[in-house]
């Protein structure tokens with residue numbers, strides 16, 4: 001009980017809950033569009049944004065070198081997502097788009113980090129997550145961004161389903177398809193920068209996709225997949241963070257390992273049950 | 279309406295066109311696919327759009343529904359230039375292999391998505407990002423649309439696990455749920471069994487009686503033959519025939535469906551030039 005009164009643990013759990021529930025919402029749309037790995041591409045671009053933020057921070061002589069890192073990541077991620085969306089809507093194959101972004105992001109990230117002279121410790125925080133350093137400022141930013149994702153992602157679910165499921169039909173119904181595509185791209189970018197704090201760039205995509213994959217084993221309905229994935233994501237992040245309170249391990253990797261383990265267990269149980277029914 | 283300019287000006291007792299496409303040109307990736315295609319459909323009229331593979335049928339209907347941009351010509355829907363709002367009364371069934379996305383969705387969810395977008399309500403047209411009708415009514419309407427295609431029992435099933443013909447019927451239901459005044463179908467009978475084709479033919483007959491205009495891409499008239507008022511044949515992106523449907527003949531019975539020798543003929547409006555009377 002007393003642990004829950006620790007401000008740091010409170011902060012970690014609040015951010016974890018929000019990110020864990022919000023990430024699968026956008027993950028569902030990405031999987032629906034068969035762009036499950038988009039998060040990886042954008043994540044690497046966001047890393048370049050972190051480095052650009054460091055450079056800018058050094059240039060402006062800011063007291064705290066990290067001050068512009070997250071704004072830089074958000075900016076770069078959104079630009080990356082918009083570029084991906086543009087290329088995709090012009091008919092470039094999704095995997096090619098992703099590869100270009102992925103390599104472009106990581107190469108320019110490494111280059112910029114070198115120029116900015118970022119320390120290894122700093123870099124590791126973004127690669128693997130740094131939830132144990134969250135401040136109340138981070139919490140409020142996460143609350144705001146997660147609320148944005150949840151309100152738009154859930155509020156426009158019907159329209160976003162139509163657009164990600166069958167773009168051509170959506171256009172024939174008069175839906176503002178281009179605007180809705182942009183909403184998906186930008187919200188995916190926002191999700192990635194928020195989730196980066198918890199699990200890091202390298203695993204950001206996992207937090208969006210793994211809960212969806214688990215939910216898919218349990219239901220065949222789109223809306224139920226989304227709701228179930230939100231619950232699974234929240235439980236996974238909370239469990240992972242709670243365990244790291246007692247054990248000194250990386251929360252990001254623990255959360256993803258828990259998710260993958262849950263996937264394996266659920267997959268085994270469901271196929272066993274199917275076998276029994278047969 | 280706007281027909282006053284054309285020399286064969288329409289008498290006032292002819293109802294206005296639901297769709298009127300004039301000299302539509304479409305280029306895709308630098309290549310012109312449609313070289314000036316015209317087509318009209320009036321209330322209660324069923325027009326079949328025919329032609330060999332690659333002749334531009336799908337491209338043309340995609341231009342009508344706004345899925346590809348036109349480079350020249352004009353498309354009027356319900357008497358005004360095509361726009362997202364004008365599509366409120368349009369129902370569209372795309373040509374496709376599957377109705378599934380990356381996440382599974384139930385047939386009911388897919389059909390309900392037809393209730394979004396520009397919609398007509400109380401005679402007024404508006405755009406809605408969320409469903410026009412309350413969720414409960416939306417479900418009832420979607421179920422009714424599925425029932426009209428004879429697949430009500432598939433409502434809760436995952437569309438990606440349905441057979442091709444079942445998926446096709448779900449997609450037709452998604453267009454019908456909009457209660458469209460103009461229905462555009464791109465090869466709706468592909469993969470649909472004969473019994474279901476006959477059933478759909480009845481549905482088509484009802485829609486026609488209600489005054490719905492229908493443009494349907496077909497390779498052969500088949501079960502729909504008796505409802506079809508007019509056939510428009512495309513070849514290499516040009517209209518080569520526009521007139522009464524050739525009786526009981528699929529497009530492959532028409533001369534020149536072989537694409538090895540491109541057709542430069544102007545549109546013919548006379549069935550006799552097709553040599554249909556020749557034994």
Ligand SMILES: Nc1ncnc2c1ncn2[C@@H]1O[C@H](COP(=O)(O)OP(=O)(O)OP(=O)(O)O)[C@@H](O)[C@H]1O
Nearest residue numbers: 306307311329330331332333334335336337338373
């Ligand atoms: N996205 C695209 N980019 C470039 N060319 C295209 C594209 N889509 C279609 N085409 C070309 O346009 C032409 C017409 O294609 P379309 O799909 O309209 O034919 P169709 O008459 O519907 O054929 P089918 O009977 O096979 O459905 C074809 O030559 C095709 O190669």
Ligand SMILES: [Mg+2]
Nearest residue numbers: 335336337373
């Ligand atoms: Mg076609």
